Each structure stands twice: as structure tokens, then as C-alpha cells.
Amino acid sequence: MENKYHHQTLMNCDKTTATKISDPYGAVISPIYQNSLFTFENWEAIETAFNDKINNAIYTRGKNPTVALVEEKIATLAHGEKAKLLASGMAAVSAGMLHFLSANDHIITLNNIYGPSISLINDFLIPKMNIEVSYVSGTDIDEIAAKIKPNTKLIYLESPSSVVFSLQDLAKISALAKQHDIATAIDNTWATPLFQKPLNLGIDLEIHSCSKYLGGHSDIVSGILIGSEKLINAIHVREYELLGAKMAPMEAWFLLRSLRTLDLRMERHQKSALKIAQFLERHPKVAKVNYPGLTSFPQYKLAKQQMSGFSGLMSFQLKTTDLTQIKTFFNGLNLFQIGVSWGGHESLIYAPAISGLKEQNPEQFKKMAISLNDMRISIGLENVEDLIADLTESLALI
Ligand SMILES: Cc1ncc(COP(=O)(O)O)c(C=O)c1O
Known part of the structure; x- marks a missing residue:
């Protein structure tokens, strides 16, 4: 997402974002839209809103202005086109994996991704969708290349990884994946979008638990997906809206406060x-x-x-x-x-x-x-x- 401002300005001045929250009193802090639905003047107005339901505020499980403001700030920080906030980091991880995988597909991932992400694969995707998995160290590109099969649809990374903090070479892995038409996703929670920009290195989907540094005060649980507008819109209408793990406006507002610092x-x-x-x-x-x-x-x-x-x-x-x-x-x-x-x-x-x-x-x-x-x-x-x-x-x- 193009933005001429430094990230410190972006996080601290809400006038720098395309998403604006107008307030008749000139409140210095963007107000919280703590409502489930939005009302319309007439038939024509609500019908028009449905022509672009992703970008219009109709119902908070779809779009909410407070949530959208925070999504835009984090997307810009990560150099992504668009972002979608979800109810937890695991909601983001599961929406991301489910988006790329269909029954009988193969995923390549690491021995040391976050424990519940491993459990999502072993205890959910394998028994329910017959997904195949290859676990690798992630430090050796040849090991990853050797695991690629015709049904490999996703290389799922976490760099640095959980507990042992080993790294994967993101530019090399994304180049390899592109050669084979395989999608790449990374859990970038450790580094934050401030310290590591995987989308710039060719990774398709960046995932965070916002419950960690992005939230920063141990008072919210949430997650975010960042990527191209096309990818995030596709996730929006399927895994986000239909599985329904939406971000609460109040939590998004806490996150907005946290981004300032x-x-x-x-x-x-x-x-x-x-x-x-x-x-x-x-x-x-x-x-x-x-x-x-x-x-x-x-x-x-x-x-x-x-x-x-x-x-x-x-x-x-x-x-x-x-x-x-x-x-x-x-x-x-x-x-x-x-x-x-x-x-x-x-x-x-x-x-x-x-x-x-x-x-x-x-x-x-x-x-x-x-x-x-x-x-x-x-x-x-x-x-x-x-x-x-x-x-x-x-x-x-x-
Ligand atoms: C690396 C990593 N990814 C994802 C998650 C899951 O995030 P959440 O707890 O917000 O669901 C965690 C939580 O500890 C984590 O450490």
C-alpha cells in the first residue's frame, strides 16, 4: 500500500489513512463503532451497498469502520495492499491454511511452528480433510525442494520459529514456491511488521497474532492476515465471513491505541x-x-x-x-x-x-x-x- 508517511506518523496521525472516521465533535481519537449493523435510507441505498459488500459497512461481521482503520494501518506498515483482522492469532492461522488447502492437498511446514498450528494440521486438517504434511527444519532450501509434490499447495513458515527461533530464507523459499505455483504464508508474529516485511520478499500471506507485540499490553486476543487486495478479498468472503471469527470493534480500538507506541x-x-x-x-x-x-x-x-x-x-x-x-x-x-x-x-x-x-x-x-x-x-x-x-x-x- 502506497503511503508517503513514515510509520511513526502513520501510527500516530489518523489523518494519514484513506479510511477516515469522521466525528462531529472533532474527537482527537478515532471513535469506536460499537454496533453490529448499519442502517440505510432506503432500498436503493442498501442495494448499492451490496454491490461492493466487502468495502461497505453493512454488518460488523463484514466491515466495521473502527476495525477497517486498524487494518489499513497494519497493512501499510507491512507493505501489504490489504489486511483482515480476526478474533485471534489462531483464527488467522486457520483461515490462512484453510484458504489455500483443499481435501487431499499437501502442506510443507516446520518442526517448530507454534504448537497449536501443528495441532491444527495433525488433529484437524489431516483427519478431516486428508491433508498430507511434510515437516522440515526450514534451514535447508534443498530439504524443502525435495519435499515438493504435485499436490503441494502451501509452504507455511514461521521465521523466527517458536522456542528455538530458527530462521528460513524467505526470499529463496518464496522464489522456489513461485517456480512450482505453490502459495507461501508466514507467521510473522515474533518480528512484527516493523522489523520484518515478508511480503517484500515475495511471501503471499503474512499472519500475526496481535495478542503479542501489536497489542503489547496483554489485554487483547486477536490476529491479522495481510497480503494483496485480491488474496485478502478472497479470504474475506470465504474463511473470514463464513467461519465468522470476526474482530470486535472494542478490541480493534485497543489495538489502535497500542499501535501508537x-x-x-x-x-x-x-x-x-x-x-x-x-x-x-x-x-x-x-x-x-x-x-x-x-x-x-x-x-x-x-x-x-x-x-x-x-x-x-x-x-x-x-x-x-x-x-x-x-x-x-x-x-x-x-x-x-x-x-x-x-x-x-x-x-x-x-x-x-x-x-x-x-x-x-x-x-x-x-x-x-x-x-x-x-x-x-x-x-x-x-x-x-x-x-x-x-x-x-x-x-x-x-
Ligand atoms: C507464534 C505464534 N503464532 C500464533 C499464536 C496464536 O495466537 P493467539 O493466541 O492470538 O490465537 C501464538 C500464540 O502464542 C504464537 O506464539
């Missing part, structure tokens, strides 16, 4: 995360740190090539494999709260094996290469020295 928050997350990753890397009780912003990260060169910044989520492996010791460290933290999500203002710790062991079958869990001593931390906006002191004290307990 996305740039500022990401700067702080990035700065603090790098400091903490470097601290952990040097710590004698830590075996390994997975953070693409570290110069020691095996794919650092690729990370610098395809991302313009790094967010605040990382994992590290404790040297100890003793569960009592692991729990002592985990429970000993004070500022880092224990919880599953990430990308908010608060720092969090989680051990992905807790749910991974329960949600995945043993074979799939083994492929994910996650152990009980792998700790995932989300670095919030607190003072970084306080966070380092918290980690230092808890590591001293083991």
Missing part, C-alpha cells in the same frame, strides 16, 4: 533483550541461548539480512537437567511472571515442555527438540538492570 516499545524490547541475551550467554549455569540478535546466533547473517530489528522473546537452556533444580530456578524468579503468552509490557518465563509434552504426540514432540531445561523468556518494558538482577538471584539458587 509500537515503535517505542519495540525499541525498548530490542535493547533490553540483547542485553539479557548477552548476560545469559556469559552465565556459567546457562548452556545455550537462542536469540537471533546475538552475533553468535548460527543464522545471524541471515537475521540481519531479512530483519531490521529483533524483538524480546528468546529461549535459553539451563546446564542442569535435574527437574528439582530447574523448578527452583523457575519458581525463584520474582519480576519474571510465569505465563504462556509474550510480547506484552511485562516480563514472563515459561518452559515450553510443560504444554508441549501434553499437547503433542511423542513423535512430534521429539521433532520439536525441546527439553525440560529449555526456558523461554519474554522481555518486557521494565528496567533491564532489575531484570538481570532477578535472573542473577534465581540462577544463584541452583
Whole structure:
């Protein structure tokens, strides 16, 4: 989407968007259209609206002006033509996969995509639609090329991936996919549309959980799909409207508020995360740190090539494999709260094996290469020295 303004201006001045919300009182903040339907003067007016039902506000499950304003801002930020907000990140992931896949098709994806995205394939698409799947590491283009079959319809990526944060070469994979007429989609939640622009690298569909950095305050759950106008319109009339996981206007308005500070928050997350990753890397009780912003990260060169910044989520492996010791460290933290999500203002710790062991079958869990001593931390906006002191004290307990 063409826009002459810098993203900081776009996020903070609603006059820069084509979608305008007029308010008779001149409210400085775009108001919330908290209504389910829109009324019309007469037969002709409502009939005209139906001539372009995607772009006219008729019913909030179709189009709502508050939601549309936020969609336009995020689409512009991602260099996409159009975006569609949905009720959750998983609503976006499932709408995206269902759009490209029909019964008996084949999908290529990674061993380390977000756990419920794996479950969507293994526990829903395979038993209900007889979908075939090939799981790959994602770091080797030849491995992906070797998996392509006549019925391959989608290469589904997540870069950096969940827990281990390994990268895929987006430009190379999208070029390969185009040669074979295969669609590409990426879960770009980790990097945000600020730090990574997959559509510029040829990826067809960009997916985010807005429950993380885009929301940023741990108070909303939502997701977004971004791509060409043609693709997003096609998803709009099928997987979006018919499956019905629409975005609530109030949630969209919270997201609008969050976008004002996305740039500022990401700067702080990035700065603090790098400091903490470097601290952990040097710590004698830590075996390994997975953070693409570290110069020691095996794919650092690729990370610098395809991302313009790094967010605040990382994992590290404790040297100890003793569960009592692991729990002592985990429970000993004070500022880092224990919880599953990430990308908010608060720092969090989680051990992905807790749910991974329960949600995945043993074979799939083994492929994910996650152990009980792998700790995932989300670095919030607190003072970084306080966070380092918290980690230092808890590591001293083991
Ligand atoms: C990488 C990734 N993608 C998608 C999701 C799903 O998003 P939501 O929780 O908004 O449904 C998550 C949630 O943790 C995630 O971490």
C-alpha cells in the first residue's frame, strides 16, 4: 500500500489513512463503532451497498469502520495492499491454511511452528480433510525442494520459529514456491511488521497474532492476515465471513491505541533483550541461548539480512537437567511472571515442555527438540538492570 508517511506518523496521525472516521465533535481519537449493523435510507441505498459488500459497512461481521482503520494501518506498515483482522492469532492461522488447502492437498511446514498450528494440521486438517504434511527444519532450501509434490499447495513458515527461533530464507523459499505455483504464508508474529516485511520478499500471506507485540499490553486476543487486495478479498468472503471469527470493534480500538507506541516499545524490547541475551550467554549455569540478535546466533547473517530489528522473546537452556533444580530456578524468579503468552509490557518465563509434552504426540514432540531445561523468556518494558538482577538471584539458587 502506497503511503508517503513514515510509520511513526502513520501510527500516530489518523489523518494519514484513506479510511477516515469522521466525528462531529472533532474527537482527537478515532471513535469506536460499537454496533453490529448499519442502517440505510432506503432500498436503493442498501442495494448499492451490496454491490461492493466487502468495502461497505453493512454488518460488523463484514466491515466495521473502527476495525477497517486498524487494518489499513497494519497493512501499510507491512507493505501489504490489504489486511483482515480476526478474533485471534489462531483464527488467522486457520483461515490462512484453510484458504489455500483443499481435501487431499499437501502442506510443507516446520518442526517448530507454534504448537497449536501443528495441532491444527495433525488433529484437524489431516483427519478431516486428508491433508498430507511434510515437516522440515526450514534451514535447508534443498530439504524443502525435495519435499515438493504435485499436490503441494502451501509452504507455511514461521521465521523466527517458536522456542528455538530458527530462521528460513524467505526470499529463496518464496522464489522456489513461485517456480512450482505453490502459495507461501508466514507467521510473522515474533518480528512484527516493523522489523520484518515478508511480503517484500515475495511471501503471499503474512499472519500475526496481535495478542503479542501489536497489542503489547496483554489485554487483547486477536490476529491479522495481510497480503494483496485480491488474496485478502478472497479470504474475506470465504474463511473470514463464513467461519465468522470476526474482530470486535472494542478490541480493534485497543489495538489502535497500542499501535501508537509500537515503535517505542519495540525499541525498548530490542535493547533490553540483547542485553539479557548477552548476560545469559556469559552465565556459567546457562548452556545455550537462542536469540537471533546475538552475533553468535548460527543464522545471524541471515537475521540481519531479512530483519531490521529483533524483538524480546528468546529461549535459553539451563546446564542442569535435574527437574528439582530447574523448578527452583523457575519458581525463584520474582519480576519474571510465569505465563504462556509474550510480547506484552511485562516480563514472563515459561518452559515450553510443560504444554508441549501434553499437547503433542511423542513423535512430534521429539521433532520439536525441546527439553525440560529449555526456558523461554519474554522481555518486557521494565528496567533491564532489575531484570538481570532477578535472573542473577534465581540462577544463584541452583
Ligand atoms: C507464534 C505464534 N503464532 C500464533 C499464536 C496464536 O495466537 P493467539 O493466541 O492470538 O490465537 C501464538 C500464540 O502464542 C504464537 O506464539
